[in-house]
Amino acid sequence: MSVCLGCEESLTVQPPQTLDYHNAGDCSSSRFSLCLRFHLVRSTPGDLSPLHLTIGTQRVGNVPFSIVPAGDTYRPSLGTGTIAWCIYSTSGVLERSYLTNRILGSTASSSDGQYLAPAGYRVSSGPAGFYGYGAVYLFDHDGIVKWNVSTTREVFSVHINSNGSVIVANNPELLYINNQGNVLWNYSNHPVTAAALANDGANVAAGISDVLFPGHTNYGGELVMFSAKENALWNFTIPDQQFDSTTDVAVSSDHIAAGVSASDYSGTLYYFDLRGNEIWSRHLDSAILSVNFDSGGSTISTLTKWDLVKFDLQGNVISNQTRTSF
Numbered sequence: 001m002s003v004c005l006g007c008e009e010s011l012t013v014q015p016p017q018t019l020d021y022h023n024a025g026d027c028s029s030s031r032f033s034l035c036l037r038f039h040l041v042r043s044t045p046g047d048l049s050p051l052h053l054t055i056g057t058q059r060v061g062n063v064p065f066s067i068v069p070a071g072d073t074y075r076p077s078l079g080t081g082t083i084a085w086c087i088y089s090t091s092g093v094l095e096r097s098y099l100t101n102r103i104l105g106s107t108a109s110s111s112d113g114q115y116l117a118p119a120g121y122r123v124s125s126g127p128a129g130f131y132g133y134g135a136v137y138l139f140d141h142d143g144i145v146k147w148n149v150s151t152t153r154e155v156f157s158v159h160i161n162s163n164g165s166v167i168v169a170n171n172p173e174l175l176y177i178n179n180q181g182n183v184l185w186n187y188s189n190h191p192v193t194a195a196a197l198a199n200d201g202a203n204v205a206a207g208i209s210d211v212l213f214p215g216h217t218n219y220g221g222e223l224v225m226f227s228a229k230e231n232a233l234w235n236f237t238i239p240d241q242q243f244d245s246t247t248d249v250a251v252s253s254d255h256i257a258a259g260v261s262a263s264d265y266s267g268t269l270y271y272f273d274l275r276g277n278e279i280w281s282r283h284l285d286s287a288i289l290s291v292n293f294d295s296g297g298s299t300i301s302t303l304t305k306w307d308l309v310k311f312d313l314q315g316n317v318i319s320n321q322t323r324t325s326f
Contacts, residue, residue, distance in 0.1 A: 062113030064090050065143040069104040070097075079125035085118070087143040095143055102135060106246065108160045114141045115164035115179075121154040131156075136169045138181065147181030153188075157246035159197050166201030166228075170194070171246050174206055176230070185230040190222075193243040194258075196251040198274060202228050205256050207243035216240055223249070223258050225276060234276035241268060247290040252297035255279075255313070259288030259302060269302050271315065280315040 066088045072081020085104060086097040102120030109116045121134040134155025137148040149169075156171040167177040172191035176184045187206070194207035208222040220239040224232050241260035243249070248259045254274055261267040267288040271279045286304035294301050299318065300311045310319040 062111070063109050063116045063139070063141065063143075064113075065095065065116075065139075066090075067104060067107065067116075067118060067139075073103055074123050074129065075125075076127060076129070077125060079129070080122040085120075087139075089143075098137075098145060100135070100137075102133070105155070106157045108158050110160050110164040111162040112164070115139065115160060116143075117158045117160045117164075117167050119155040119158040119169055121156065134169075136167060136175070136177065138164070138167060138179070149175065149177055149181055149183060151175070157195065159195060161197055161201030166197065168195055168197060168201070168204055170206070174204070174226075176204065176226075176228070184228075187226070187230065193221075194246050194248040196249045196256070198225070198251045198256070203233070203274075205249050205251055205258075207249045207258060207260075209242040209244075211237075213237060213239045218262075221260050223256070223270070223272070223276075225274070236270075236272065236276055236278065238268075238270075241266075244287055245289050247292070248288060250291045250293050250300070252293045255293075255297070257291045257293065257300045257302075259291040261287035263287065264305060267304060269300070269311070271300070271313070282311065282315055284309065 068086045068088055069083055070086055071083035075081050080101060080103060083101050083103065084097045084099050087095045089095055100120055102122055105119045105121060107116060107118040116139040117136060119134060119136050121131050124130040124132060131154035132152060134153060135148050135150040136155060136158055138146045140146055151173060153173050155169045157169065159168045165179045169175040170192040174187040174192040174195060178184055190208045190210050192206045193209045196205045198205050204226045206224045206226060208224055210219050211222055213220050216239045218240045219242060221242045222235050222237050224235040227233055238260050241262045244261045250257045256272040256274065258270045259267060264287050265285060267284045267286055268281055269284060269288065269291065270281045273279060284302065284304055286306050288302055288304055290303040292301045298313065302309045306323055308321045309317060312318050
């Protein structure tokens with residue numbers, strides 16, 4: 001099946017050979033000017049310029065389907081073009097498609113395999129190409145959209161807990177959403193560049209950037225632990241260094257690893273318990289791009305501009321690979 005989100009019209013399709021359009025006049029809604037439809041027949045020659053396909057299948061976790069975006073990613077004169085998110089089964093059969101008109105970004109799936117939460121965003125027209133108009137979608141086990149939550153700001157990252165009861169979107173805002181698509185609270189005082197769920201979504205560890213601390217001329221960051229009711233349980237201030245990536249915060253069963261950067265040539269990895277106590281920190285001669293717990297939480301991988309550095313939980317370097325070697 002293929003579904004136009006403008007008209008909610010269901011279309012019976014087969015695996016696509018060509019892409020074709022139908023005009024909004026064919027839809028019961030005029031919210032979208034164009035709607036993508038998949039056909040086995042050829043498009044009428046000369047009707048529209050060729051589509052530029054967006055390559056990048058998103059398959060996450062245990063859900064039995066993949067999302068493949070197709071369409072015009074960006075046209076300078078118009079901004080983000082016409083984009084459909086195509087749902088393919090594990091056997092490669094096109095099940096349905098959704099006209100989101102958003103670039104497919106981060107995705108996350110619940111560990112029980114029942115839900116997939118992708119995030120998307122648009123790019124404004126003009127040479128600057130500002131990001132904005134982000135949205136979070138929740139797909140069920142069959143690849144059907146249950147709801148979407150949109151905002152005027154961009155959304156670059158999304159997280160979901162084990163059973164899909166908590167969905168968190170961030171960068172720059174932080175949205176805490178329940179399974180019914182209700183935004184229970186949001187934080188927008190400063191950009192939340194990185195975030196990770198703790199205690200299966202009962203808490204959110206947020207890496208906050210663009211904080212100007214008294215006595216400092218450079219912006220800094222904060223690591224804040226929020227409760228499910230938006231209460232800040234604790235915060236750790238990091239002057240003169242910021243979170244640069246959506247994956248700069250990672251949470252294991254009882255610890256947090258966070259990476260911040262002062263420049264392309266200087267970063268720091270912090271290791272905390274869930275109560276916000278700093279256990280250790282290590283300087284790296286590069287900006288930190290990503291932090292992750294590996295091997296069941298027994299090691300920490302830190303991706304920098306130049307290296308992949310692995311630490312044990314005592315802060316010792318156990319391996320260091322230059323980026324040319326992987």
